[in-house]
Amino acid sequence: MNTSDVFEALDALQSAGVPCWVAGGWGVDILVGRQTRPHRDLDLAVDAAHEADALGALELLGYRIETEQRPARVELAAGGQRWVDLHPVAFDDEGLGRQADLGDGFFLYPHGAFDVGTLADRAVPCLSAAQQLDFRKGYALRDVDHHDIALLTAWGIGQTTEAPGRWAFD
Structure with missing residues (x-):
């Protein structure tokens, strides 16, 4: 996946009125403001x-x-x-999100789980650094995970914003 593939998918979802947030490796790159490594797919948390x-x-x-x-x-x-990996997140009345996992559990998306970064000078909704780090726990880390964790740690968890739980494209 390259940057134009990412924007093509995001534009299509925006046109369809789908709230989404970039996660995974592209989400990390959006937080740091530039592509830092090749990406096989685009991970998206979607409402x-x-x-x-x-x-x-x-x-x-x-x-x-x-x-x-x-x-x-x-x-x-x-x-x-090109691959897009959709992760459906169900929001409750307070805007807190839950995504089923592959077992009997779920992942939580609290209000602070959402942020806005940039890619090619374009604002893009994404998961926060803290949420990205949280999602990189509980499994054997790959080289790309170590790369992403190093970037997130250097970028600084404290820079996340308290974006509304249903932030979508402007």
Whole structure:
């Protein structure tokens, strides 16, 4: 995935009215303001209430479901070169989010889990540094995880903002 692929997917989701936040490696790069490594896919936390709209918008770009693990995640592929991994997050009345995991548990998305970073001088909604670090616990870390953790640590967890729980594109 390159920057234009990321923006193409984000633009399609914005046009479809889908609130989403970039996570994973691209989310880290958005927090630090530049691409720091190659990325196989684009991880997106999406408002679960808009999951069908997200799938429809990405289908128009040629994406098809490749890995089905709902309600935890669904991975889509386009042409064997681009992948988008959707992580549906259900929000309660207070704006706190929950995403199912692959077992019987869930991941929490508190209000401080959301932030806004930049990529190619464009503001992009993403997960906060603290949330990104939290998601890199409980499994054997790969080289890319060590890279991302080093960037997040250098970037500084204290720089996160208290963005509203349902922040979407302007």
